[in-house]
Amino acid sequence: MIRAYHQPKALKQALALVAKGATPVAGATAVYTAKSEREQTLVDITRLGLDTIDVKASKVTLGATVTLSQIADDTRLPGMVGAVLRQGARALVSRPLRNAVTLGGNIAHPCFWADMPVVLLTLKASLEIQKAGQKTKIIPIAKALADKKRAWDKGLITRVMIPLDKPTVGWGYERFARTTNDYAFVTACATLRREGAIARDVRLVLGALQLRPFVVTLAAELCEGQEFTGHLLDAVGLEIAKSVRAAPNFRASAEYRQHLAGVLAKRALATAFAWAMREDA
């Protein structure tokens, strides 16, 4: 039950309302599809000027109310970071939904199948969080997602920053769902750098298995400094399938999704390595 709907034009006003317990919304898809009977006051944050994408040499800064369509269509987003961001945004296949769903909302109201948190965790993004009467905080997304107490409670995620300081790396993104429009069973995103036949700086994130995406440190442990062969990838896939935990749901059993995690992890890593080879060509 929505009791009031505010549309402030100043961030300060929005923060004051949120501090009093109002629910911030941008696309509002999470609130309006939930049809909650809980009494809520909504604060629409789409008129605060947080809908810009800024590309600098060292980082990309995305406003919290940037829509997934803006990201999917933005060819200024450079290199590997741009490609991974656009891929993650396009994973939400419905264009009108992409026109509504915002980056901040995708983080703040995390659906376990959401693609952008997977992408942002892979790219080592940081969140700018503002609260009424407090100094602005910058928190790595890995910390924000791991913390059960949500860092943005009673405040707002205002911007998302992604570093561009890495050398060129390869990337792979894999997602499996019953249909392109359906929620993912498993999502896997990998980045790495190549030195000859050796993989370096391997980073693998899995999503849709648990409430929040997580970094698979095992992938880096098994691949780092190793010759990148099919045999190695098979071993990594098997180890990941054995070690990850998946929450069962009505779409698939935990066992099936664990097996799938190994398969998709392997594919994402293989694609990332192939990209890295291509960069050299």
Added chain:
Amino acid sequence: MEFQTTINGESHLIECEPGDTLYRVLRAGGYASVKQGCDCEGTCGACTVLLDGEAILSCITPAPRAAGREVTTVEALGHPSKPHVLQQSFVAAGAVQCGYCTPGMILAAKSLLDRERSPSDAQIADALSGNLCRCTGYVKIIDAVRDAAATLREEAK
């Protein structure tokens, strides 16, 4: 609550509950082309309208979001004696069967053609990705959008 908005070129003062969706307001205002196909979950696209030219799902869009902005429904596009080029193309290509999804399809396509006059088939499919049709399949719908794009390009010469 009250807010001012423009619907199909006309200014309106809307009175609604804070939790009302744009779909509910439009239906109450007599815009019968705006349909409900799913359970107001944003999954079917039958409620698609344009908000400042962008296709949105009105069944999950807060009504006050339209304050100070321009809403377009298919009623604004044409009428039987002078249909919009997209409406003509849909008829000519046989892209309509029961017609329930058609207003949403046409608006999603209009949003695409307003920003891209020479869309690829992939761009057309992407633009229509939020709109479900359970009768025709999508081949003739994509044909119709492609034909409309060609006609618009001719007219622009």
